[in-house]
Structure formats: structure tokens, C-alpha cells
Amino acid sequence: MIDADATRDQIDSIYRAESRSVLATLIRLLGDFDLAEEAVQDAFVAATDQWPRDGMPGNPRSWLISAGRFKAVDRLRRRARFDAALDELAMRLDQHAPDPAEIDPDHVDDDRLRLIFTCCHPALSPDAQVAMTMREVCGLTTEVIARAFLTSPQTVAQRIVRAKSKIRIAHIPYEVPSRAVMPERLEAVLRVVYLVFNEGYAPSSGTSLTRPDVSSEAIRLGRLLVELLPDPETEGLLALMLLHESRHAARTSPEGELVLLPDQDRATWDRDLIAEGLTLVRRSLASDEVGPYAIQAAIAAVHADAPVAESTDWGRVVGLYDRLLVADRSPVIELNRAVAVAMRDGPEVGLELIDALVAPGPLDEYHLAHAAKADLLRRLGETSAARGAYERALDLARTEPERRFLARRIAELRS
Amino acid sequence: MKYLCIVYAEDRTFDAMSESELAALDEASLANDEELRRSGHLIVAQALQPVATATTVRVRNGRMSATDGPFAETTEQLGGFVFIEARDLNEAIEIAGRLPMAKIGSIEVRPVLDLVQTVQDRRAISDPPRP
Numbered sequence: 001m002i003d004a005d006a007t008r009d010q011i012d013s014i015y016r017a018e019s020r021s022v023l024a025t026l027i028r029l030l031g032d033f034d035l036a037e038e039a040v041q042d043a044f045v046a047a048t049d050q051w052p053r054d055g056m057p058g059n060p061r062s063w064l065i066s067a068g069r070f071k072a073v074d075r076l077r078r079r080a081r082f083d084a085a086l087d088e089l090a091m092r093l094d095q096h097a098p099d100p101a102e103i104d105p106d107h108v109d110d111d112r113l114r115l116i117f118t119c120c121h122p123a124l125s126p127d128a129q130v131a132m133t134m135r136e137v138c139g140l141t142t143e144v145i146a147r148a149f150l151t152s153p154q155t156v157a158q159r160i161v162r163a164k165s166k167i168r169i170a171h172i173p174y175e176v177p178s179r180a181v182m183p184e185r186l187e188a189v190l191r192v193v194y195l196v197f198n199e200g201y202a203p204s205s206g207t208s209l210t211r212p213d214v215s216s217e218a219i220r221l222g223r224l225l226v227e228l229l230p231d232p233e234t235e236g237l238l239a240l241m242l243l244h245e246s247r248h249a250a251r252t253s254p255e256g257e258l259v260l261l262p263d264q265d266r267a268t269w270d271r272d273l274i275a276e277g278l279t280l281v282r283r284s285l286a287s288d289e290v291g292p293y294a295i296q297a298a299i300a301a302v303h304a305d306a307p308v309a310e311s312t313d314w315g316r317v318v319g320l321y322d323r324l325l326v327a328d329r330s331p332v333i334e335l336n337r338a339v340a341v342a343m344r345d346g347p348e349v350g351l352e353l354i355d356a357l358v359a360p361g362p363l364d365e366y367h368l369a370h371a372a373k374a375d376l377l378r379r380l381g382e383t384s385a386a387r388g389a390y391e392r393a394l395d396l397a398r399t400e401p402e403r404r405f406l407a408r409r410i411a412e413l414r415s
Numbered sequence: 416m417k418y419l420c421i422v423y424a425e426d427r428t429f430d431a432m433s434e435s436e437l438a439a440l441d442e443a444s445l446a447n448d449e450e451l452r453r454s455g456h457l458i459v460a461q462a463l464q465p466v467a468t469a470t471t472v473r474v475r476n477g478r479m480s481a482t483d484g485p486f487a488e489t490t491e492q493l494g495g496f497v498f499i500e501a502r503d504l505n506e507a508i509e510i511a512g513r514l515p516m517a518k519i520g521s522i523e524v525r526p527v528l529d530l531v532q533t534v535q536d537r538r539a540i541s542d543p544p545r546p
Contacts, residue, residue, distance in 0.1 A: 082540070083536075083539065083540070123504060123508070169526055170504045170524075170526045171416045171503040171504050171526065172503065172504045172505070173502070173503040173504065173505050175505070177505075181505075181509075
């Protein structure tokens with residue numbers, strides 16, 4: 001006797017776990033993104049129809065891939081009535097049924113990598129890379145992607161349509177890059193994953209402090225990459241994301257207000273995520289090539305290691321920022337280093353460093369630079385200068401919780 | 416799959432180069448063309464005279480006009496092209512990256528549009544074959 005309801009539940013969870021793998025393989029077998037997406041939907045419709053009645057197949061993923069391929073050939077045949085060229089394609093697909101080895105687990109892993117590298121191909125615009133990765137690899141809807149980037153679903157959909165059409169017309173191949181270009185190509189993938197994570201962890205604008213659905217997708221992707229393509233920087237990036245995510249609950253007060261690192265209740269930090277992150281950091285730092293993600297993860301690890309804010313090893317944090325600056329001389333990293341120096345050597349020293357970055361420096365339009373400056377001035381007792389800097393930060397801040405936090409600080413300084 | 420690698424460079428890049436540097440660049444470009452020919456990738460490669468020698472031709476309302484200068488005044492000018500056969504965009508990018516001019520200018524890689532196929536498809540849609 002088949003329990004139809006239980007089978008339906010199982011189909012739901014198989015959809016969540018496997019639909020992206022099935023899609024990745026079908027894109028390879030069919031050679032077309034849109035056709036493969038329709039095929040995935042068709043395959044799951046067929047599963048919902050047949051499995052509760054006939055029972056679950058032994059290997060659901062292979063069943064779905066075969067069903068999807070069959071449905072795609074069917075679709076092409078129907079369309080071929082209007083377009084003779086499709087008839088040929090349908091025939092070719094039909095005659096070349098894939099070898100069972102082509103849908104074995106190793107191939108399936110390769111297909112997932114092919115999909116990631118194709119979505120993050122440098123010939124696509126950076127916006128399109130992010131949209132394609134979130135849509136095709138993570139399976140997020142255009143609505144969720146649009147909300148994450150404060151744009152309309154139409155804009156996102158258009159970006160995806162354009163990207164797919166470029167993949168098709170310019171013949172961007174569906175493949176894992178060769179060893180020769182792998183370092184640059186992997187760097188691009190990691191950049192996209194980090195961007196997706198950041199947009200979920202600290203949205204650049206909007207009303208909410210975090211978008212957990214988006215950041216957890218980035219972490220899932222990071223885990224997949226570590227599993228399929230172990231590399232010190234991939235591990236470093238996953239560690240960085242895990243260690244930041246571990247503070248998720250502590251970053252927001254019950255009222256939805258922003259809580260800064262020194263004021264967070266460290267008892268609420270997620271110990272499992274920290275343990276996983278720390279293991280990865282250690283492994284990544286032990287490798288010959290320590291990259292920027294691993295160093296940033298090491299900085300996050302210093303905080304994760306400190307039971308209370310006061311016991312933070314600021315000397316180590318400054319040292320790590322020095323290493324990071326060698327790899328990437330960005331003003332935002334200089335700002336973070338200045339804050340760590342202030343913690344180690346006192347606010348005056350940090351203030352001098354930050355002053356060089358704001359007016360007329362490169363971070364004059366960056367709200368966090370003014371907020372950091374204001375905080376140091378406040379600690380030095382320079383109340384009116386601190387208020388001025390907080391006000392400038394408030395002018396530049398774009399998320400509501402950040403604006404409320406800055407307004408609260410200004411009010412505190414008035415009283 | 417055919418791709419056109421369009422070479423853009425600033426005129427003043429060449430002005431700043433010494434006679435021997437220019438000679439070395441020309442030699443390297445010819446040698447690269449030869450290598451692409453031997454590997455079966457090259458269809459045709461051609462360098463062009465500077466834009467100062469360009470004439471732009473238009474026909475409007477049945478009247479032809481010819482004017483001095485390039486179609487668009489830009490800092491980077493079209494300096495030549497390499498028409499290639501490549502497996503896919505990745506191979507085309509790899510070939511473009513090996514052009515000696517890629518070090519001093521920019522190479523735009525464009526897939527060709529198969530007009531014969533386009534015209535056939537259009538005819539097939541407007542006049543479907545009868546069973």
C-alpha cells in the first residue's frame with residue numbers, strides 16, 4: 001500500500017534538495033537553459049502525478065532527469081510543427097539517449113559546478129552574474145532577488161533574459177574552466193557568493209537589518225563549493241560567512257534595533273556555526289596561499305574566540321588588517337584597521353587615521369567612516385564634534401535601523 | 416562558431432612608441448597570425464591605417480554623402496580586426512587574449528550573425544511547409 005500523502009511530502013523535499021541538480025544536468029543534456037527549466041517543472045509535475053500512485057522510484061534524481069529529457073523532446077516535437085529546425089534537434093536528442101553513466105553522481109556534481117561557473121562567467125555583467133546565480137543556482141524567485149537588490153522583478157527578469165540570450169548567442173560553453181584560467185574564474189564565483197551573502201547579512205538599504213533567506217542561500221552555496229572544489233580561499237569565504245552568521249541573533253535587539261559588536265550578548269552567538277567556521281579558518285590559514293577571505297575570516301575568528309568584548313586580542317586584529325592591506329589596499333579596510341588601532345592604542349591614534357580617510361579622503365561619502373569617527377570623538381569627550389560626525393553619518397545612512405541607531409546616539413549626546 | 420576580434424587602441428599609444436617597439440609589435444602580430452593560421456583558427460586578419468585616413472559614407476533620401484573622418488570620434492579607435500573560428504566564447508577569449516595588441520589596446524569579441532540562416536528561418540515562419 002502506498003501512502004500518497006507521505007509521497008507528496010517526499011516530493012516536496014526532493015524538489016528543495018534536488019531540483020537545482022536536476023536542472024544543472026538537464027542544461028548539459030539539452031543545451032538550453034529555458035528548455036531545461038521547463039523540463040524540470042514538467043518532470044516534477046509527472047512525479048506528483050505518478051509517484052503517489054506507482055510508488056517512489058529507486059533513484060528519484062535519475063528518474064527526474066530522464067523524465068525531464070523525455071518531456072523536453074516532446075515539447076520540441078510539438079513546437080517543430082511551426083519550426084522545422086526544432087524537429088532536427090528533437091530527433092538528435094531522442095536518438096542520443098544519455099548513457100546511464102552520464103547521470104551518475106560524479107557527473108551531477110560536475111554539472112552543478114558547470115552551472116555556477118556559467119552563471120558567473122566574466123562575459124556577463126556583474127549584475128547579471130548575481131541575478132543568474134541567485135535564480136539558477138540557488139533557485140530563488142525573481143521577486144526575492146528584486147527585493148534583495150531593491151529593484152523591480154521586471155528588471156531582474158530582464159537581466160536574466162539578456163544573460164541567457166548572451167550565453168546562447170555568443171556560445172558561452174557549459175563547462176568547468178580549465179586549470180589555466182581557474183584561479184580568476186573561481187575568484188569571480190567567490191565574489192558573487194560574497195556579494196549575495198552581504199546583501200542578505202547587511203542590506204545596503206531598506207527597512208530590515210538582515211535578509212536571512214538570502215544569506216543562508218549564500219552559505220549553502222559556499223558549502224557546496226567547499227565540497228566540490230576545496231580551495232583555501234573557498235574555505236576562507238565559507239568560514240567568514242559562518243562566523244558572521246553566528247552573530248545573527250545578537251545583532252538585532254528584540255525591538256529590531258541594531259546592536260554593535262561590543263554590546264552583543266555573546267551567549268546568543270551560534271556555537272555550532274562558530275565551531276564549523278573556526279575549523280575552516282585553521283585549515284585555510286595553514287595553507288601556502290592565504291588570501292583575503294581567509295584573513296577576514298581570521299579576524300572574525302578573533303572576535304568569536306573572545307568570551308567578552310574586553311578580552312578581544314586587538315593586537316592580532318591590527319596585524320591581520322595589515323596583512324589584508326597587502327593583498328587589497330582598499331580604504332574600507334584602512335577604516336577597519338583604524339578602528340582596531342583605536343581599540344589597541346587609544347581613540348586619539350585611531351582618530352588621526354580616520355581623519356585621513358574622510359574629508360577630503362576617499363570615504364567622505366561613507367556613513368560608517370563618519371560613525372566610527374563620531375564614536376572615537378564621543379569616547380574622548382568631544383561631545384559637539386561627535387554630534388557633528390553622527391549627523392553627517394545620519395545624512396548618508398540608507399537603512400532604517402542604522403538611521404534609528406545614529407539618531408539615538410545624537411539624542412544621547414544632547415542630554 | 417565564428418567571432419570577430421575587433422582591435423581598439425588609442426592613436427597616441429602608437430605615437431609614444433619608439434621605432435623599434437613598433438617594429439617588435441608588428442613582428443609579434445604577424446607571428447601570432449601565422450600561428451593562428453596553422454592551428455586552423457584564423458579566417459582573416461587585417462590591420463588598418465590610422466583614423467585620419469578614414470572617410471564616412473552615408474545614403475540619405477537617396478543622396479550619397481562622403482565626409483572626412485571616422486563614424487564616431489572616440490579616444491580608442493578601430494585599428495584592425497582578426498576574424499577567427501573558435502569552439503566557443505571561452506576559446507575566442509583565449510585567442511583574443513593572446514593577440515599582441517591586447518597588451519596595449521582592447522579587443523572586442525563579437526559572435527557573427529548568420530544572415531543566411533536568419534533569412535531562411537524568417538521565410539520558414541512566414542511560409543510554413545505544407546504536410
